[in-house]
Every structure is written in C-alpha cells, then in structure tokens.
Amino acid sequence: MPEKNRSVYIETLGCQMNVADSERAAGVLRAAAFDLVKSADEADVVILNTCSVRARAEAKVFDRIGEIRHRRNGAQPLIGVMGCVAQLEGEALFQKRNSIGFVAGTRAADRLPDLVNRALGGESRVMDLAERLPGEKWNVGVEHRTSGKTAFVPIIEGCNKFCSYCIVPYSRGREKSRPASEIIREIAGLKTQGYEEVYLIGQNVNSYRPNVIDGLEEVAGATPFAKLLRAVARTGMGRIKFTTSFPRDFHTDIVSALDEHENLCNWVHLPVQSGSDRVLRAMRRGYRIADYMQRVAWIKGARQRLALTSDIIIGYPGETSEDFQQTMELVERCQYDGLYIFKYSERKGTPAAKQFDDVSKEEKASRFARLEELQRSIQTKIYRSYIGSMVEVLVEGASARRADELSGHTTCNKIINFSTEGVEAASLIGKPMPVVVTEAKRNSLYGRIAV
Ligand code: SF4
Structure with a gap:
C-alpha cells in the first residue's frame, strides 16, 4: 500500500513578506507531496513563520509552541520555526526548546521539503540559515x-x-x-x-x-x-x-x-x-x-x-x-x-x-x-471630504458591522462598507465596484453602489 502523505500546517505571523514566504513554502511542500492542512491540531508537521519586529517575538513563539503541544493528546507534531526569529536566533532556539525539530531562515523557504524530510527521518537540530540559491524562481501556485x-x-x-x-x-x-x-x-x-x-x-x-x-x-x-x-x-x-x-x-x-x-x-x-x-x-x-x-x-x-x-x-x-x-x-x-x-x-x-x-x-x-x-x-x-464622491472598491466580503453590507478597500486604500440594496451580495465579491460615499467614520467610509 502506498505510504500516506505527511500533512503540514503553516502559521504566519507578521508582515506581508511573511505571508508571501508562507505561500511560497506551501507551494514547494505541496510539490514535494506533503498535504497542507488548516489546523495545527491535525498536522504531522507544524511550521511557525515568525516575525521579530514587535517586542517579545521569541517568547511569543515559545508560547505558541506550548499551546500547540498542550492541545495534542496523542502523537506530537514535528515543529519547525521559520522566518525572522529563526534567522536571528538560529541554534539557540534548539537549546531553549528541545521540542523544535528544525529551523529555517528567511531565505530557506524553497529548501523546506528537504529540511522537513530530514527532521522526519530522525535527524535532530536540522537548520538552514543560508541565502537563496542563485536562479531560484518565485513560484506560487x-x-x-x-x-x-x-x-x-x-x-x-x-x-x-x-x-x-x-x-x-x-x-x-x-x-x-x-x-x-x-x-x-x-x-x-x-x-x-x-x-x-x-x-x-x-x-x-x-x-x-x-x-x-x-x-x-x-x-x-x-x-x-x-x-x-x-x-x-x-x-x-x-x-x-x-x-x-x-x-x-x-x-x-x-x-x-x-x-x-x-x-x-x-x-x-x-x-x-x-x-x-x-x-x-x-x-x-x-x-x-x-x-x-x-x-x-x-x-x-x-x-x-x-x-x-x-x-x-x-x-x-x-x-x-x-x-x-x-x-x-x-x-x-x-x-x-x-x-x-x-x-x-x-x-x-x-x-x-x-x-x-x-x-x-x-x-x-x-x-x-x-x-x-x-x-x-x-x-x-x-x-x-470624500462624501459625495465616487470611489472604486474591490469587494472583499460581508462588512464586520452588518451581514447585509459588503466591505472592501478603495484604490486609495481606505476601508469602505456599503449597502447592497437588493443586489445579490455574493455575486459582487471579488469584483471592483463603483461606490458613492455617503458617510464618513473615523477609520472607514460608508456608501452605496453607484448606479
Ligand atoms: S532598516 Fe528597517 S526601518 Fe529602516 S528602511 Fe530598512 S526595514 Fe525600514
């Protein structure tokens, strides 16, 4: 019987660059026959993509590892740390938490399948803090x-x-x-x-x-x-x-x-x-x-x-x-x-x-x-000053305020919520829409679809 694929969960903290790195990591892992799952509770491998811009970055990673391990009754997952905390702390992470199986720096996303396989194969303290390889392509499916x-x-x-x-x-x-x-x-x-x-x-x-x-x-x-x-x-x-x-x-x-x-x-x-x-x-x-x-x-x-x-x-x-x-x-x-x-x-x-x-x-x-x-x-x-003007909104989904309102960002990067007025809301999601601004709050605009 063919062996079952191992499952991986990637959790992303921090900036858009980390989101992009996680997307890239997911792509290379999937290509290497890992299954991607949506929760740490069901994964064979958990990867925390970390950020060090805010205070207590390392402590937050350790807290999260503790939580993940605490929730698991049976077999513990293989835990890896990638991203900025991994790059800065390197070897020290293994010394501070022996539950960490591998450490991948900010430029190691493409090499994750090899790191994960080595750690799953029993190698301890697997680490890669090296540069990206020349000619690496930025492919995200x-x-x-x-x-x-x-x-x-x-x-x-x-x-x-x-x-x-x-x-x-x-x-x-x-x-x-x-x-x-x-x-x-x-x-x-x-x-x-x-x-x-x-x-x-x-x-x-x-x-x-x-x-x-x-x-x-x-x-x-x-x-x-x-x-x-x-x-x-x-x-x-x-x-x-x-x-x-x-x-x-x-x-x-x-x-x-x-x-x-x-x-x-x-x-x-x-x-x-x-x-x-x-x-x-x-x-x-x-x-x-x-x-x-x-x-x-x-x-x-x-x-x-x-x-x-x-x-x-x-x-x-x-x-x-x-x-x-x-x-x-x-x-x-x-x-x-x-x-x-x-x-x-x-x-x-x-x-x-x-x-x-x-x-x-x-x-x-x-x-x-x-x-x-x-x-x-x-x-x-x-x-x-936007009241009365028309803005273009890329519709993202229901607004946080009301289920019958939609929400999105304008081209000038402001959040705007607007009523759908009888239009089937689901059909608008993911589309750019012209919206007339009728009200302004401190951090968002409110409007109606322009007809
Ligand atoms: S050192 Fe930090 S704050 Fe300064 S430009 Fe670079 S990323 Fe921005």
Missing part, C-alpha cells in the same frame, strides 16, 4: 495564495538602510531585487487567473535595483522602480498597489507614473518616523525633514488626488518634548490620510538598543495620545 483576488508579489527582499532601531537588515539580509521579467510574467499570469489586484511588496520597494535590466529596456522611467511600475501597469492588471516606500529613494517620477496609469492606485505609504532632524539623524534614516517635505509636495502636487499614509515612532531614546512638538507640527503639515503610531521599544541586537531608553512609559503614553488625537481630527476632516 494559485491554490496556495491567501486570496483569490488580491496577490502579494515581492519585488525586493532585505534592506540596506540599517536604521538604528530596526532588526530587518539582520533578519532579512541585504537588498536583493527580483528580475523585472519574472515579476511582469507573474503579474500577467495572475491577471489570466482572474486576479483583480496586486501589491508589489518589499521593505523598500522604491529601492528596487535588479542586477540585470531585463524586461525594462523599452520602458521609460527615471529609476528602475518607476520603470517597473509602468511595465506592470501595461500588463493590464486591474489595480496595482505598492508598499513600503523609503523617503530617500522616492523619486518624483513615481508620481508621474501614477498620474499616467489609472491602474496604478492613488495611494503612497511613506514612513517618516519623526518630525525632528535631530531624531532622524539618531535613527540613521538618511534624510532631513526638508527632503521629506519635498516628496510630500510631489505627492500632493499630483494631477489626481493621492492618499498619503505614514509611520511614526514616538519616544525614541533622547526624544525631547521639543522634538516631539516638531513631529506634531509635521503631522499637521502633511495631513496624512492614515498614520501608524508606534511607541519605541528596544530590539535586541540593534544599535539603538545600546542607548538608554530614557523616555518614560508615562511620557510615551502621553505623547502617543496627543499625536493620536491630532491625527484623528485630521483624518476625520479628510474622510469627510
């Missing part, structure tokens, strides 16, 4: 994508920026851009499979710089990323979004490309992190506020209305009340459509962790609340 309508397409991995507080350059290595021809082929294929939207993803997408310019020879553009945007737009994919952009590498030609192509969405996420030049220098961000505001002027000066969102860290070591005041002033000037505010907390292994975390918990909480309040008032005004 449609059956392994998280969504049938929106796909994440990594275009660049890693980061060369080494901001003082960030662990990513250590966990994901140096920047490596995928060949443009491969990206364009993948997106053209996704369009054929019925995908409506792609997100070009990477730590800094606009730092895109492939070794070989193949596929972009005939495309106009001041930077490889601006060329790539135009080339991807020409595939005819319905909606194209990209995140994240690094301010120093943000060229005005990106805005020109967005103005030229309707399917390049009208949203830019441009993290600033602080409104103080002194703090930006300490963070080693490599730009000053004047440089950043130049980029904001380009974005706000676009022919169409572009939504602008950002990230800010408050309470970085040494941040004075004057520095914080400058951040408040910057937020007032930028009028962001959305803002992700983080309280600084140290990441082991980063240069900033060597500095004394001198802004008290209470002060961080107070600055957070003040900035949040300011952003709330700006956002309320911005969201209200």
Whole structure:
C-alpha cells in the first residue's frame, strides 16, 4: 500500500513578506507531496513563520509552541520555526526548546521539503540559515495564495538602510531585487487567473535595483522602480498597489507614473518616523525633514488626488518634548490620510538598543495620545471630504458591522462598507465596484453602489 502523505500546517505571523514566504513554502511542500492542512491540531508537521519586529517575538513563539503541544493528546507534531526569529536566533532556539525539530531562515523557504524530510527521518537540530540559491524562481501556485483576488508579489527582499532601531537588515539580509521579467510574467499570469489586484511588496520597494535590466529596456522611467511600475501597469492588471516606500529613494517620477496609469492606485505609504532632524539623524534614516517635505509636495502636487499614509515612532531614546512638538507640527503639515503610531521599544541586537531608553512609559503614553488625537481630527476632516464622491472598491466580503453590507478597500486604500440594496451580495465579491460615499467614520467610509 502506498505510504500516506505527511500533512503540514503553516502559521504566519507578521508582515506581508511573511505571508508571501508562507505561500511560497506551501507551494514547494505541496510539490514535494506533503498535504497542507488548516489546523495545527491535525498536522504531522507544524511550521511557525515568525516575525521579530514587535517586542517579545521569541517568547511569543515559545508560547505558541506550548499551546500547540498542550492541545495534542496523542502523537506530537514535528515543529519547525521559520522566518525572522529563526534567522536571528538560529541554534539557540534548539537549546531553549528541545521540542523544535528544525529551523529555517528567511531565505530557506524553497529548501523546506528537504529540511522537513530530514527532521522526519530522525535527524535532530536540522537548520538552514543560508541565502537563496542563485536562479531560484518565485513560484506560487494559485491554490496556495491567501486570496483569490488580491496577490502579494515581492519585488525586493532585505534592506540596506540599517536604521538604528530596526532588526530587518539582520533578519532579512541585504537588498536583493527580483528580475523585472519574472515579476511582469507573474503579474500577467495572475491577471489570466482572474486576479483583480496586486501589491508589489518589499521593505523598500522604491529601492528596487535588479542586477540585470531585463524586461525594462523599452520602458521609460527615471529609476528602475518607476520603470517597473509602468511595465506592470501595461500588463493590464486591474489595480496595482505598492508598499513600503523609503523617503530617500522616492523619486518624483513615481508620481508621474501614477498620474499616467489609472491602474496604478492613488495611494503612497511613506514612513517618516519623526518630525525632528535631530531624531532622524539618531535613527540613521538618511534624510532631513526638508527632503521629506519635498516628496510630500510631489505627492500632493499630483494631477489626481493621492492618499498619503505614514509611520511614526514616538519616544525614541533622547526624544525631547521639543522634538516631539516638531513631529506634531509635521503631522499637521502633511495631513496624512492614515498614520501608524508606534511607541519605541528596544530590539535586541540593534544599535539603538545600546542607548538608554530614557523616555518614560508615562511620557510615551502621553505623547502617543496627543499625536493620536491630532491625527484623528485630521483624518476625520479628510474622510469627510470624500462624501459625495465616487470611489472604486474591490469587494472583499460581508462588512464586520452588518451581514447585509459588503466591505472592501478603495484604490486609495481606505476601508469602505456599503449597502447592497437588493443586489445579490455574493455575486459582487471579488469584483471592483463603483461606490458613492455617503458617510464618513473615523477609520472607514460608508456608501452605496453607484448606479
Ligand atoms: S528602511 Fe529602516 S526601518 Fe525600514 S526595514 Fe530598512 S532598516 Fe528597517
């Protein structure tokens, strides 16, 4: 009798890059005759794809391993850790938890079948923290994508920026851009499979710089990323979004490309992190506020209305009340459509962790609340300004509020809920719909289908 396939469950924590890595891991495991299952309770092998951006990353992984093992009465699964925590901690994970059977770094997804088979075959402490192999293709089968309508397409991995507080350059290595021809082929294929939207993803997408310019020879553009945007737009994919952009590498030609192509969405996420030049220098961000505001002027000066969102860290070591005041002033000037505010907390292994975390918990909480309040008032005004206008929504499913309402994201990346008014709701899911905005809440819009 043929041997039964082993089953694998992959659990993903963290960013879109991890989602994309898990999709890729699922593809190679399936191709190697593993069955993919939806719960850790029934799997022979459990893989935790981990994130180290937030505090207590390692402890959270151990807590989750404890939970998984606790729920199993009979045979315990083989447990593997992949992703950022795996890359950073390596061998130490085996010492801290002997229930871990294998460790796969951030660039080992394609080699998972071999690692898993070796661990299942009885080899202990199987580990791979190596680079991707030259020529590895980024193949993800449609059956392994998280969504049938929106796909994440990594275009660049890693980061060369080494901001003082960030662990990513250590966990994901140096920047490596995928060949443009491969990206364009993948997106053209996704369009054929019925995908409506792609997100070009990477730590800094606009730092895109492939070794070989193949596929972009005939495309106009001041930077490889601006060329790539135009080339991807020409595939005819319905909606194209990209995140994240690094301010120093943000060229005005990106805005020109967005103005030229309707399917390049009208949203830019441009993290600033602080409104103080002194703090930006300490963070080693490599730009000053004047440089950043130049980029904001380009974005706000676009022919169409572009939504602008950002990230800010408050309470970085040494941040004075004057520095914080400058951040408040910057937020007032930028009028962001959305803002992700983080309280600084140290990441082991980063240069900033060597500095004394001198802004008290209470002060961080107070600055957070003040900035949040300011952003709330700006956002309320911005969201209200959409009332009466028509937006295009990619319908994702029922809204969280009411079963008879649908919900989705606009091209400018805002959540909108809308009534279906007698239309059969199920038939609209996965489709782009024109919706007239009738109401604005703090973090979402409300509307009705345009007729
Ligand atoms: S640009 Fe800075 S914050 Fe962003 S991933 Fe690179 S090091 Fe981290």
